Structures are given as C-alpha cells and as structure tokens.
Amino acid sequence: MNFGATIKKIRKDKNFTQKELSDGILTRSHLSQIETNNYYPSYDKFFLLLNKLNIVFEEFLFVQNDQKMLFNQQIRMEISEAANMNDTEKLKNLAITAKDLYDKTENITYYHYMLICKALISYSISHSVNDEMIEFVTPIKEYLFGMDNWYLYELKLFNNIIYSLTVEEALLFSRTSLRRLGNFQYFLEFQHIEQNIYTNLSTLCLEHGDFQVAKNFAETAIEKAKNYTLVYEKICSELNHAIASINLGESVDAYEVIKKNMLIIEYLEFDSLHAHFSSFLKKFNIDITN
Structure with missing residues (x-):
C-alpha cells in the first residue's frame, strides 16, 4: 500500500471526511492530492494528520505494510x-x-x-x-x-550487552543511558527498557560479587516492575534481590521469596529460566530444598 492510500484508508476507517481531517492543517484539495500521491506534505503537516487520526508513526507503517x-x-x-x-x-x-x-x-x-x-x-x-x-x-x-549520542536503538543495544561489561563500564554508561532514556518516556518501549536496565545491572553486579549494589539495583527494578505491571520482570528482579540479600547476610524472608518465585516459574513452564536461576542459586551455594 502506498503513502496516499494509507492515509485514505485510515481516514475512512476512522470515519473522517477529507474536510474534517484537513481542517486547520492544510486545504481539502491538498489532502485529496496527498491521497492520490500527487502531493506530499511537509513533516509537520504529516504528523499533524497522524495526530488528528489518533495514530502513531509505527502504527502508520504497520498499516502501510499491509498490517504486517x-x-x-x-x-x-x-x-x-x-x-x-x-x-x-x-x-x-x-x-x-x-x-x-x-x-x-x-x-x-x-x-x-x-x-x-x-x-x-x-x-x-x-x-x-x-x-x-x-x-x-x-x-x-x-x-x-x-556514538556521540544514543537514541532508542542504541539504548536497547546497551541494555542487551550490560551483562558483558565490567561493573565500572556499566555504571558509567548506565548513568548516561538512563538520563538519555528520560527523553523517550512517552514511547511504548520506555517502561521495558528502563526496568530491564536496572534488572540487568543487578545481574551484572551479582556476577561480580558486588552484592550491595546488586541489591540496590534490584530494589529499583522491583519498584519499576510494580509501577509498570511487568510480572515476568518482577519475578526476575525479586530473585536477584533475594540472592543479593542472602549473600549480605540479610536472609529474613529471602529464601521464601526464592521458593515462591521458583515455583511460579516452574508452574508457568519457563523451563529454561528455571534452569538459569537454579544454576545461579547453585553458584552462590543457596539451597532452598529445606
């Protein structure tokens, strides 16, 4: 589907007339020419049309790509x-x-x-x-x-490689990435990226034996998961927090938290994730069988 046909389809699906959609943005004749690919609007006019149609750019591309x-x-x-x-x-x-x-x-x-x-x-x-x-x-x-600056793509890449950095590198670049991420707080991916960064930082610190910092990051990750209703992420963050707490000698409820979440993972048949955390628990000599 071409550009003009996409605008026309969305307009008709939303029950807008050409006059209603074009009003206050451009002339009706210009909109008619857009829909027949005889005229292309400026970027600002294009996004004003999308805004009036109540769709985001990614959704426009989805429709243009025949809903694929x-x-x-x-x-x-x-x-x-x-x-x-x-x-x-x-x-x-x-x-x-x-x-x-x-x-x-x-x-x-x-x-x-x-x-x-x-x-x-x-x-x-x-x-x-x-x-x-x-x-x-x-x-x-x-x-x-x-890169001189990071956008969403770079922020997602960083999130994916945190665990392979040194703690110093991760802490240095996470400060920059989290500040930069704030610019994208109204994007759909924001919540997942922000929460995952804190979870991955806690995992990294566990790997390097920095349990206090791991616990701090896990606490933030748990809070973000609760705020954004990210159930899967909350489980992983709570497990990281409990592992860090046990290694700090603060094990009051930590074993119960691990038992509960491992049972949830098993019940949901997340077999590979269960194996991952089972290995992690073994690494830190944490036995929850008693």
Whole structure:
C-alpha cells in the first residue's frame, strides 16, 4: 500500500471526511492530492494528520505494510522473547536468520542482532560471563562507545550487552543511558527498557560479587516492575534481590521469596529460566530444598 492510500484508508476507517481531517492543517484539495500521491506534505503537516487520526508513526507503517510488522522489528521482538525464555534453539535459528539478512542487505541492525543471539547462546551454556560471549558483544560495545549520542536503538543495544561489561563500564554508561532514556518516556518501549536496565545491572553486579549494589539495583527494578505491571520482570528482579540479600547476610524472608518465585516459574513452564536461576542459586551455594 502506498503513502496516499494509507492515509485514505485510515481516514475512512476512522470515519473522517477529507474536510474534517484537513481542517486547520492544510486545504481539502491538498489532502485529496496527498491521497492520490500527487502531493506530499511537509513533516509537520504529516504528523499533524497522524495526530488528528489518533495514530502513531509505527502504527502508520504497520498499516502501510499491509498490517504486517516490519521484519527488523519482528526479529527484534522474537530475540527478546527467546532471551526471556532462555530458548537456545530459537536463538540459534534467529542468529542464522539475522546473518543471512545481514549478508543480503549489509544492514548493521541485523549484524548486531546476530551477535546478540550468539552472545546469549554462549551465556546460556555456562550461565556466566565468558570470553566467547565478550568477544561476540565487543563490536556492539565499540559501536555504542563511538556514538556521540544514543537514541532508542542504541539504548536497547546497551541494555542487551550490560551483562558483558565490567561493573565500572556499566555504571558509567548506565548513568548516561538512563538520563538519555528520560527523553523517550512517552514511547511504548520506555517502561521495558528502563526496568530491564536496572534488572540487568543487578545481574551484572551479582556476577561480580558486588552484592550491595546488586541489591540496590534490584530494589529499583522491583519498584519499576510494580509501577509498570511487568510480572515476568518482577519475578526476575525479586530473585536477584533475594540472592543479593542472602549473600549480605540479610536472609529474613529471602529464601521464601526464592521458593515462591521458583515455583511460579516452574508452574508457568519457563523451563529454561528455571534452569538459569537454579544454576545461579547453585553458584552462590543457596539451597532452598529445606
């Protein structure tokens, strides 16, 4: 579907006449020319039309693409889902898909997606940061650190590689990223990115044995998960918080929190996630069988 046809379809679906939609933005004749692809509006006029139609730009693209999600967005969401579920097989397939797309298009996005998949696979095997994983994310790290400023894409990339950084690097760049993220607070992805950054920072600090900082980040992550009603993220954050608390000798309720959340994960059949946290508990000599 072309640009003009998309505007026309949305207008008709929303029961707007040309006069109603164009009023206060441009002339009706100009809107008619837009819908027949004989005239293209300026950016400000275009977004005023979208605003009047009560749709966002991503939704416009979705309709223009015959109600199919753009593939680079689809593969990103599939990677995120596979990562949350620790689905190694799916990550392997997505890595192959991303590599094929990069070879065909030379689009750096697909190159980054391939590297993220491989890094996540490497992490899922050992359940710890390892040299192979760091090797995979190094090109992404170099890409990010070469940017003068970060936008949503770079913020998401940073979120994906936090666990492979040193604590000093992660803390330094998380301050910058969280300040920058504030500019995007009205975007749909904001809540997930913000909460995930704090959860990933807590995981990183656990990996490096910095339990007090891990606990602090987990507390913030839990609060964000509650505020945004992110159930899955709340479980992961509570487990991180409990593990940190036990290692700090503050284990009052921590074992019960772990037992409860591990049962929830098992009940929901998040097998890979259960295996991940079981390995994590073993790493820190935490026994919840008693």
